[in-house]
Amino acid sequence: MLQQYWAEEFGPTGTLNGGIYADKSYWVCTETIDEWATQNYPIDLTVYNKMGGFSNGYVPLFIVIGFQKKVYWASGTSDFRAVLRQAINDMPTSGIYLQDFIPTQKMDLGSTVVIDLDNIFKSADGAYPIATTIVSNSNPSSVTTTLNGNLLTLKASTFAVGNSTIQLRGTDGNSSTITTEFVVSVWNPNSPAGIIENFEDGTMTTPPITWTLTTDVKPVSNWATSTTLPYEGTRSAQSGVIKEGCFCTMTATVNFPTVGKVRFWVKTSTQPTYDRLEFYLNGWRMQRWSGETPWTQVTYDITNIGNNTIEFTYLKYDDGISGGSDKVWVDYVEFFNQSVSLPPQLDVPANITTSVVSSNVYINWDNSANATGYKVYSSPNPYAVKPWSTFVNVTASEYTYTPTATKMFFYIVATNGTKESSNSIIVK
Amino acid sequence: MKKTLYLMAILFMLTSMFGAYNIGDIVRPVDNISWTISGPTGHPEVGNSSTIFDMVNSGKPVMIFFGQTW
Numbered sequence: 001m002l003q004q005y006w007a008e009e010f011g012p013t014g015t016l017n018g019g020i021y022a023d024k025s026y027w028v029c030t031e032t033i034d035e036w037a038t039q040n041y042p043i044d045l046t047v048y049n050k051m052g053g054f055s056n057g058y059v060p061l062f063i064v065i066g067f068q069k070k071v072y073w074a075s076g077t078s079d080f081r082a083v084l085r086q087a088i089n090d091m092p093t094s095g096i097y098l099q100d101f102i103p104t105q106k107m108d109l110g111s112t113v114v115i116d117l118d119n120i121f122k123s124a125d126g127a128y129p130i131a132t133t134i135v136s137n138s139n140p141s142s143v144t145t146t147l148n149g150n151l152l153t154l155k156a157s158t159f160a161v162g163n164s165t166i167q168l169r170g171t172d173g174n175s176s177t178i179t180t181e182f183v184v185s186v187w188n189p190n191s192p193a194g195i196i197e198n199f200e201d202g203t204m205t206t207p208p209i210t211w212t213l214t215t216d217v218k219p220v221s222n223w224a225t226s227t228t229l230p231y232e233g234t235r236s237a238q239s240g241v242i243k244e245g246c247f248c249t250m251t252a253t254v255n256f257p258t259v260g261k262v263r264f265w266v267k268t269s270t271q272p273t274y275d276r277l278e279f280y281l282n283g284w285r286m287q288r289w290s291g292e293t294p295w296t297q298v299t300y301d302i303t304n305i306g307n308n309t310i311e312f313t314y315l316k317y318d319d320g321i322s323g324g325s326d327k328v329w330v331d332y333v334e335f336f337n338q339s340v341s342l343p344p345q346l347d348v349p350a351n352i353t354t355s356v357v358s359s360n361v362y363i364n365w366d367n368s369a370n371a372t373g374y375k376v377y378s379s380p381n382p383y384a385v386k387p388w389s390t391f392v393n394v395t396a397s398e399y400t401y402t403p404t405a406t407k408m409f410f411y412i413v414a415t416n417g418t419k420e421s422s423n424s425i426i427v428k
Numbered sequence: 429m430k431k432t433l434y435l436m437a438i439l440f441m442l443t444s445m446f447g448a449y450n451i452g453d454i455v456r457p458v459d460n461i462s463w464t465i466s467g468p469t470g471h472p473e474v475g476n477s478s479t480i481f482d483m484v485n486s487g488k489p490v491m492i493f494f495g496q497t498w
Contacts, residue, residue, distance in 0.1 A: 026478075026488040065480055066489035069455045087489035099485065101454065181453060284456065 026087050053162035067091045068100065092124040095176040102168075102182035104303040107143065107156040109188055115152045120180065121170030131171045135179060138237040139164035142186040156186045163258060163305070183305065186345035195254065197333040198422060199225045199235045204250065209333065215240060215248035223250040223312075229329070231295045232348075233264040233422040237312075239277070245318030252313040254335050259408045260302045262310055264333040267294040269324030274317035277328035282309050292324055294332070302335075349374060349397070349412040349424040361408075368397075368414035368421060375413045375420070382409040382426050455480060461492070 043400045064072040066087030073083055099122040105113055121130045134152075137145050142162040146153045152168070167181040193247050195211040202225050203212040212223040221240035230236040240248045254262075272291035279287050281300055289296070302308050314328045347368040355362045363376070379388040388411075392399065401408065409428050414421040462479040483490045 024488060026483045026490050063485060063492045065455055065492070067484075069481065069484050070451075071453045071455060072451060072489075084489060084491050091487065091489070146441060283450075 009187055017396065024091070026085065068098065083345075086089060094125045095124055095174070096121060096127070096170055096172040096178045098122075098131065098180055102180065104182060104259060104305070105154060105184045106301055106303055107154065107184060107186050109156055109161065109186060110158040113154045115154070117150045117152055117168070118135075118169075120168075120177065121172075123136040123172040123174075123176075125174070127173035127176065129173065133171070135167040135169050137164055137166050143184045147178060147347060153182055156184075161186050161188050161258075171260045185303075185305070187259060197252075198233050199237050199331065200233045200332050200422065202224075202235060203236065209252045209254070211237075211250040211252050212265050213250055215246065217242045217243065217246045217248060219237075222248045222313075226329070228327075229267070231267070231329075231331035234331075236265075236267075236329045239314035241326075242314060242316055244316050244320055244322075247313050247315045249313040250311060250330075251312055253307050253309050255307050256302050256305060256374045258305060261336040262302055262308075262333065263297065263299040263300055263336070265295050265297050265331045266293065266312075267295045267329040267331075269327055271317075271321050271323030271326075274319060274321070275323065275326070276315055277330075278313045278315060280309075280311035280313065301366070312426070326425070347371075348421045349414055352410075352412065352427050354410075359403065361403060363401065363410060363412075363427065365397050365424070370416055371414035372416045373414075374399075375415060376414070377412055377423075378408055378410050380405050380407055380409070382428075386409075387423075450451075 034309055044075060064083050064087045066072055067090045070087075070090075073088045079120075098120060100119050102115060102120060105115075109111055117132055121132060123130060130148065131276050132147060132152075134147055139145070140160050142157050143164045143166075144155045144157075145153075146168060154166075162185075164186075165181055166184060166186045167179055169177055169179045171177045195208050204213060204223060204225060211223065216224045221242060223237050223239055225235045226238035227235055228238060230290035237250060242248050262281070266277060266279070266289055266414060268289045269292055270276060274290065276288045277293075278285055279298070279300075281302075282304060287298065311334075312328075312330050316322070316326075330422050347370075349365040349368055352363065352365040368374075373393055373395045374397065375391045375393055377388040377391040378401070380411045393415075399410075399412075401410070407428070408428050411426045412424040460479050460481045462477065464475065464477045480490050480492075
């Protein structure tokens with residue numbers, strides 16, 4: 001068995017390479033796949049597929065994690081020993097080395113972050129203590145740095161957003177040195193939204209976000225806009241009709257000139273646990289939902305400057321069981337970054353009231369922040385395709401309608417000259 | 429002491445399991461699987477707990493089988 005091979009090479013009775021890997025390796029064995037499944041742990045299909053899947057009843061799923069927590073693994077069934085040997089050989093045997101990296105730091109204006117450098121610099125031959133120094137800070141107007149022992153304190157400016165690259169140097173007791181650097185991005189938490197994808201244009205493949213749609217369902221049934229229970233406006237993105245063991249995915253690549261955020265709403269109606277909506281950020285699965293999930297808003301930080309890939313996948317476990325509506329939805333996807341200065345978002349006109357006085361219909365609503373006017377759309381048919389052809393422009397949050405028909409329906413849109421809000425609810 | 433264990437069972441797995449990793453990727457903290465060793469009575473390692481990051485930080489690559497014996 002696979003474990004036995006490993007033990008023969010690296011274990012206490014191993015003879016290969018003269019046992020030079022003694023005390024350098026560690027292994028963990030799960031139970032069998034069958035036992036695993038009976039305990040209701042769904043197999044991670046992403047890992048499973050990458051590892052080649054089943055072959056003659058043998059399941060070569062394994063992962064090797066080595067130096068700097070890097071992943072090593074083999075795609076087949078024959079070279080797992082070489083993979084582990086590589087992971088061991090990559091470990092430094094002398095001098096100072098980087099045990100870990102410092103990830104990009106996203107900081108709000110005026111905030112402070114303290115980073116413990118204890119696990120960043122390490123000595124392979126025990127030449128401690130290690131002295132750490134700050135080599136450079138490319139943008140001290142946005143962030144200042146102070147070092148106290150192994151604690152690095154970053155203090156963001158109260159007004160200057162921007163990026164800074166911080167370079168650090170570690171020196172061990174034998175004067176061996178190594179440097180590392182990381183990015184600090186100071187962000188204004190009140191900055192406006194950059195891009196909003198609300199699917200109101202009825203397509204998945206036109207701006208503001210051009211989605212790439214993939215599926216293994218035949219005939220193809222993929223994500224599409226839908227008027228079924230949108231969170232906002234009249235449309236959302238709805239998963240396709242997919243078969244057991246299949247998936248459909250919508251993927252978009254968005255450029256972030258600075259760090260930022262992605263925020264969106266999700267809803268699911270599926271078989272609990274097994275049929276699920278999964279959200280990936282740059283290939284990492286960040287979260288998943290299944291069963292009956294009401295509209296839920298989720299926010300993730302974008303720490304990678306440049307192109308970022310976001311992906312929504314509806315995945316059905318191959319057990320012949322479906323649940324709920326067997327669909328998932330995504331709506332109102334927002335992308336924020338600190339440098340975008342588009343007009344502020346306009347609130348949808350809310351709290352609309354109607355009253356009839358002397359045969360006139362008076363319509364009132366709350367002021368929308370940043371609005372300079374409103375469009376009041378009207379139609380005798382509430383099911384007519386939007387936008388309705390008849391509307392009037394008003395500057396105040398009120399409108400008086402003199403009836404020309406026995407029934408009339410209205411919805412309202414806030415405007416500021418360059419941008420319009422989403423549609424309000426329809427009132428009669 | 430060589431660290432080969434005859435039987436280990438993961439008693440606690442993070443619910444996220446492993447996401448998509450490519451060779452050279454850094455394991456995310458959310459995937460820092462922890463475990464407690466089970467095995468033959470009297471084995472010195474039985475009952476010990478650890479995590480991926482603890483092992484790597486102590487200088488050991490970790491090999492995890494999500495597999496089936498044959």
